[in-house]
Amino acid sequence: MHTTHANLTLVRHPLVQHKLALLRSRDTPVKIFKELVDELAMLLAYEATIGLPLEAVTVHTPLEATTGYRVSGKKLTLVPILRAGLGMVEGVLRLVPSARVGHIGLYRDHDTLQPVDYYFKVPGDASERDFLLLDPMLATGGSAASAVASLKRAGATRIRFLCLVAAPEGVRRLGAEHPDVGIVAAALDRELNERGYILPGLGDAGDRLFGTR
Ligand code: PRP
Ligand code: URA
Numbered sequence: 001m002h003t004t005h006a007n008l009t010l011v012r013h014p015l016v017q018h019k020l021a022l023l024r025s026r027d028t029p030v031k032i033f034k035e036l037v038d039e040l041a042m043l044l045a046y047e048a049t050i051g052l053p054l055e056a057v058t059v060h061t062p063l064e065a066t067t068g069y070r071v072s073g074k075k076l077t078l079v080p081i082l083r084a085g086l087g088m089v090e091g092v093l094r095l096v097p098s099a100r101v102g103h104i105g106l107y108r109d110h111d112t113l114q115p116v117d118y119y120f121k122v123p124g125d126a127s128e129r130d131f132l133l134l135d136p137m138l139a140t141g142g143s144a145a146s147a148v149a150s151l152k153r154a155g156a157t158r159i160r161f162l163c164l165v166a167a168p169e170g171v172r173r174l175g176a177e178h179p180d181v182g183i184v185a186a187a188l189d190r191e192l193n194e195r196g197y198i199l200p201g202l203g204d205a206g207d208r209l210f211g212t213r
Contacts, residue, residue, distance in 0.1 A: 166198075
């Protein structure tokens with residue numbers, strides 16, 4: 001479903017909303033949180049890949065030949081933003097096992113809320129690839145905008161951003177800096193608090209995934 005934000009698609013499927021409510025709960029333990037992030041990533045990837053081009057192929061069933069379809073076109077590359085994006089990789093790979101995986105290391109400075117870069121590695125032929133950038137949280141949008149800029153510097157031209165929870169501030173910022181990048185999310189939340197956390201949100205995604213704090 002498209003929203004008032006032209007760059008945002010919200011996935012309203014009942015299973016997505018059910019799992020998201022479990023994910024938000026402060027009572028959900030690390031093990032279940034990790035499983036939910038994995039499952040939600042797979043369900044969002046189903047929506048995010050809806051435009052993949054197909055080509056006709058001949059398939060021989062045990063009875064006769066028929067026309068089937070297979071995904072064609074550009075090679076798909078997943079790029080988790082470390083750390084929390086790592087929790088989304090396996091779920092998407094279950095749908096698209098042939099996808100390659102790059103990595104972008106970024107953390108948000110707790111005081112300035114500015115993204116700090118520490119790692120970048122994607123396949124060399126970036127201009128020939130479709131990218132799915134993965135991060136559970138789109139808050140101020142600083143991390144996502146910086147990751148997209150890094151991908152574009154490497155030659156990427158087709159990028160989609162998959163997140164679980166988005167804030168209006170982040171959707172606006174990504175749309176302003178990178179209007180070509182579509183966002184797929186499970187929820188658009190109300191606002192950010194004074195420390196840059198999404199409200200109602202789910203807390204610190206990285207800490208909840210990896211049991212740190
Ligand atoms: C979180 C989250 C995003 C970023 C979002 O990561 O996973 O990458 O914050 O915030 P923004 O939209 O305001 O940039 P964090 O910086 O906490 O790093 P971590 O994944 O290593 O915990
Ligand atoms: N990063 C998180 O993990 N959670 C938020 O609410 C905002 C940024």
